[in-house]
């Protein structure tokens with residue numbers, strides 16, 4: 001039941017009228033559909049014009065006109081802050097030695113070793129260019145390895161824009177209220193089963209009836225594309241146990257959480273009940289802002305990839321030397337001190353925003369996983385996509401625009417997480433929190449667009 005595509009990305013016309021539309025956005029819309037190369041960037045659900053970025057440095061992004069404190073962080077990669085001099089230098093030095101070879105390099109081995117050293121369940125790894133490619137390949141590999149077709153995903157989890165994963169997906173699909181995407185053949189999603197997140201009973205029942213046909217469960221290690229929705233304690237370990245019983249694989253999608261919430265991603269802080277996913281997907285931080293992603297995991301599964309095995313996968317720019325250099329520099333710099341700084345910033349920021357919302361009398365919950373958080377406009381914590389949908393979504397646009405006009409560049413959707421970096425120090429957080437009371441009052445005064 002795909003939403004009519006024409007109605008989706010235009011957003012609420014009322015907001016469009018309320019907020020100024022810039023010349024650059026008008027010009028962009030003439031030549032680029034919606035004026036953007038990725039839908040959430042279009043400000044569809046909050047109205048107004050996206051900030052066209054001219055440059056970025058540390059905790060800041062800059063338009064031609066002004067400086068903003070950035071809480072988008074390129075949707076995750078900017079863990080060290082924008083344009084970290086060591087990362088930029090590594091990319092510049094790599095560029096001088098050639099932009100792309102289509103042949104293996106020593107740097108790919110080095111990056112592979114860095115990842116394997118951090119994340120125990122990764123025995124072998126393959127580099128691709130985007131998170132979408134990583135999950136797409138992991139799914140194909142799981143099907144090729146098991147000889148089964150069904151893949152289980154959870155409502156509200158986003159795994160990139162591969163056809164079979166565009167059902168009940170998070171991120172832009174959720175932002176624009178699309179249940180799915182046009183252009184995806186029915187047959188492609190027939191083998192995707194969508195279950196409610198955190199629902200053990202639904203998983204157990206599905207495996208009891210169809211366990212021998214299930215190739216894999218794919219899940220965000222901790223969902224952060226429907227806002228942040230923490231897994232209940234032991235949920236991922238439970239999924240692994242269900243998979244193991246029936247010969248299916250667990251694919252842990254750490255594209256967003258990997259190397260962001262800890263040295264070893266969410267898996268690294270989720271070992272109260274130990275478990276080992278069969279495959280993991282990485283993206284975002286692993287490329288340090290360059291197009292690089294990866295899938296990794298059990299060697300016996302990974303060796304089913306061509307050229308060793310029958311599962312085909314390839315990429316002209318895979319393991320690109322500039323991207324690999326940025327990844328190596330980023331992971332090398334991301335030490336315990338960096339993770340401590342990012343945790344401190346996220347705690348101070350989420351506590352402060354919550355205080356302002358409480359003072360303004362706005363019902364809300366801080367949904368949090370490590371240094372990732374989002375604001376849910378409801379007093380009841382959300383454990384599933386249905387819970388997330390039920391919040392007072394209409395409070396977000398005025399909250400967002402109040403902060404934006406105070407010079408805070410934050411995610412233009414209530415369904416996205418906030419991203420801080422190691423350069424978001426006390427002074428930066430204080431500047432954001434100075435602007436928070438006014439934004440909280442704007443959220444309090446908002447009224448539902450439907451009434």
Ligand SMILES: *Cc1c(COP(=O)(O)O)cnc(C)c1O
Pocket residue numbers: 129130131132133135158159160161220225253254255256283284293
């Ligand atoms: C961003 C994201 C993807 C897709 O990665 P792209 O590089 O945008 O293709 C997949 N899974 C998760 C969990 C993500 O957050």
